[in-house]
Amino acid sequence: IVLTQSPDTLSLxxxxxxxxxxxxxxxxxxxxxxxxxxxxxxxxxxxxxGASNRANGIPDRFSGTxxxxxxxxxxxxxxxxDFAVYYCQxxxxxxxxxxxxxxxxx
Amino acid sequence: QVQLHQWGxxxxxxxxxxxLTCAVYGESFSGYYWSWIRQPPGLGLEWIGEINHSGNTxxxxxxxxxxxxxxxxxxxxxxxxxxxxxAADTAVYFCARLVGVANFDYWGRGTLVTVSS
Numbered sequence: 001i002v003l004t005q006s007p008d009t010l011s012l013x014x015x016x017x018x019x020x021x022x023x024x025x026x027x028x029x030x031x032x033x034x035x036x037x038x039x040x041x042x043x044x045x046x047x048x049x050g051a052s053n054r055a056n057g058i059p060d061r062f063s064g065t066x067x068x069x070x071x072x073x074x075x076x077x078x079x080x081x082d083f084a085v086y087y088c089q090x091x092x093x094x095x096x097x098x099x100x101x102x103x104x105x106x
Numbered sequence: 107q108v109q110l111h112q113w114g115x116x117x118x119x120x121x122x123x124x125x126l127t128c129a130v131y132g133e134s135f136s137g138y139y140w141s142w143i144r145q146p147p148g149l150g151l152e153w154i155g156e157i158n159h160s161g162n163t164x165x166x167x168x169x170x171x172x173x174x175x176x177x178x179x180x181x182x183x184x185x186x187x188x189x190x191x192x193a194a195d196t197a198v199y200f201c202a203r204l205v206g207v208a209n210f211d212y213w214g215r216g217t218l219v220t221v222s223s
Contacts (some may be wrong), residue, residue, distance in 0.1 A: 032208040043200055043213035044151065055211065087151060091208035095166040096141070096153035 001025055003088050003099035010104045018075040020102045022088035027068050032092035035064055035073045038101075039084045047086075048073065078104070108133040112201045112214035114186075118221050124188040128201030128214055135159050135182040139204040142175070142186045144197040145216075152197075156204060157184055191221045 002025040012018055022033075030051035036044035046055040048064035051071055061076040075082055083106055088099040114126035128140070142154040155165035157175040165173050174187045188195060199217050202210040 034209045036210075043202075043216055044210070045213075046209055046211050049206065049209040055209075089151075089208075089210075091204075094164050095168075096143075096156075098151040098153070100150045 001028065001090055001093060001097055003090060003097055005086075005088060005099035005102050007102060008100070010102060011106070012078055012104065013106065014078050014080050016078050018073075018078055018082070018104055020073040020075075020086055020104075022066075022071040022073070022099050024069045024071070024090060028071075028090045028092045030067050032090050033064075033066070033071050034089045036087045036089065037082075037084045038087065044087060075104070080106075108203065108212045110201050110203065110212055110214040112199075112217055114199075114217055114219070116218055116220060118191055118219065119223055120192055120221060122191050122221075124191055124195065124199075124219055125185065126199055126201070126217055126219075127183055127185045130182045130184075130203070133203075135177075135179055139164075140177075140184045141202045141204055141210065143200045143202055143210070145200070146194075146197040154186065154188075154199075193221050195219065196221050 004023045006021045033051040035048040037047050038044040052064045063074050065072050085101045085103045087101050109131040112128040136159040139156040139158045141156040145151050157163045159179050163175050172189045177184045201214040203212040205211040
């Protein structure tokens with residue numbers, strides 16, 4: 001399953017809202033869709049699992065929605081620490097695949 | 107708190123074999139699948155494969171012919187071997203735990219492997 005993320009880059013300011021998209025080449029059950037945040041030199045961090053559930057310790061400004069082939073990650077008000085690359089990921093069927101990433105930059 | 111500590115050679119030559127090991131601390135090794143994921147410099151994430159405590163494996167078809175995963179449950183460790191290396195295998199390699207049915211919740215810090223003559 002190919003995951004296509006858009007846009008490639010999102011240029012925003014702190015306090016603004018970020019809307020990221022992930023489109024799957026075939027239907028993905030929500031249970032099997034996750035989002036990660038990755039900062040330079042670090043491993044990815046799980047943000048959202050099951051398309052809409054925040055992982056432990058993730059602030060409520062992060063929210064995930066979607067179903068079928070279209071999924072979204074929204075950051076309601078960007079904090080300076082939120083500027084990073086975001087990836088969606090599926091495991092409804094092997095192999096696990098990741099989207100190409102969206103960079104959220106200042 | 108679960109911690110994954112990984113290690114292995116960082117500079118290899120074309121045609122050589124990559125060997126990495128990941129040790130799991132603070133959690134039972136059983137009951138989960140453990141994965142390797144790589145990331146070429148400046149690019150996205152690619153799943154390599156997974157293994158559980160019984161040695162059951164799943165591999166990415168794109169790498170299957172060159173990959174072997176193994177497990178040592180007595181040491182809470184799992185390992186990756188990737189043969190016939192080329193420059194295209196240059197990447198940061200991460201180990202990670204698969205939780206539930208689909209998510210990676212704990213990751214190693216990553217090991218940069220460079221393939222160059």
